Amino acid sequence: MANPTAPLLSVRDLTIMAGQRPLIRHCSWHVQAGEILIIVGESGSGKTTLLKTAAGIPDQDLACTDGEIAYAGVPLKRPSDWQALRSRDMQYLFQDALSSFCPVRTVYDQLWDAARFSGMPKDTFDQVLADRTAVLSLRSDALKTWPQNLSGGMIQRAELLFSLIQPPRLLFADEPTSAVDSVTQKKMAQALLRLRRHHRTAIVLVTHDIRLAAFLADTLLILKAGEIVEYGPAASLLAQPRSEYTRRLLTLSGLKGGDLHASGN
Ligand SMILES: Nc1ncnc2c1ncn2[C@@H]1O[C@H](COP(=O)(O)OP(=O)(O)OP(=O)(O)O)[C@@H](O)[C@H]1O
Numbered sequence: 001m002a003n004p005t006a007p008l009l010s011v012r013d014l015t016i017m018a019g020q021r022p023l024i025r026h027c028s029w030h031v032q033a034g035e036i037l038i039i040v041g042e043s044g045s046g047k048t049t050l051l052k053t054a055a056g057i058p059d060q061d062l063a064c065t066d067g068e069i070a071y072a073g074v075p076l077k078r079p080s081d082w083q084a085l086r087s088r089d090m091q092y093l094f095q096d097a098l099s100s101f102c103p104v105r106t107v108y109d110q111l112w113d114a115a116r117f118s119g120m121p122k123d124t125f126d127q128v129l130a131d132r133t134a135v136l137s138l139r140s141d142a143l144k145t146w147p148q149n150l151s152g153g154m155i156q157r158a159e160l161l162f163s164l165i166q167p168p169r170l171l172f173a174d175e176p177t178s179a180v181d182s183v184t185q186k187k188m189a190q191a192l193l194r195l196r197r198h199h200r201t202a203i204v205l206v207t208h209d210i211r212l213a214a215f216l217a218d219t220l221l222i223l224k225a226g227e228i229v230e231y232g233p234a235a236s237l238l239a240q241p242r243s244e245y246t247r248r249l250l251t252l253s254g255l256k257g258g259d260l261h262a263s264g265n
Pocket residue numbers: 018023041042043044045046047048049050059060061062208
């Protein structure tokens with residue numbers, strides 16, 4: 001049974017292997033309702049592997065050899081345990097946003113299918129869609145086309161619309177703003193902050209972009225070669241990074257401690 005005092009999602013001592021090769025080693029972290037946790041690390045450090053495993057969609061050739069993942073205090077063991085949580089409790093924004101869509105139905109129809117399935121009336125859907133598309137500088141008319149006709153930046157925003165129309169309790173997002181310009185990135189980031197503020201959605205987001213991480217994060221998890229090198233409140237971690245690796249990531253991004261921390265908004 002769900003434990004109301006447990007974190008929304010907790011990952012304890014997780015180890016993930018590709019054959020004999022460890023990709024993730026003894027990682028532990030958790031996220032509470034309304035918390036934004038950002039996972040940062042250089043390319044190949046295991047961010048996507050960690051995120052997909054926590055979301056119950058690991059690559060088939062990988063094996064969890066150690067550890068436990070629990071939702072509201074209830075251990076998740078079988079794929080069907082995650083399946084039961086999808087859509088209303090958990091949503092996942094893929095690094096390749098196009099893979100969230102079926103190629104032979106329009107984006108609009110797919111957003112409407114998801115809303116209709118949860119019982120939303122059509123006129124409410126159209127109103128909510130118009131509002132959320134405006135927030136992201138999209139037009140709902142532009143979504144009445146096949147997903148592959150949209151640009152990379154448009155399809156990323158369209159994927160985010162699923163969560164903005166039907167807010168989940170927990171959102172996983174893998175590089176959700178990688179294909180947009182900085183102005184649009186800010187709008188998407190503000191939409192995520194609004195999601196958390198209005199719905200207490202917990203967000204676990206992977207990014208290379210330390211500026212985005214600094215803007216959004218309550219908590220930062222710094223990953224290096226499958227291991228956590230730092231994990232804690234974003235403001236203090238950015239102001240006083242303990243590891244050389246984190247300092248290097250900050251230097252490469254041109255960010256100095258104390259810059260742009262806005263997640264309390
Ligand atoms: N299914 C798999 N089988 C074997 N090795 C894998 C698999 N998936 C990922 N890897 C390896 O695990 C390591 C971590 O990959 P992952 O994609 O999780 O890193 P990442 O930090 O998300 O990288 P990027 O920032 O480039 O997306 C890489 O060396 C990758 O080659």
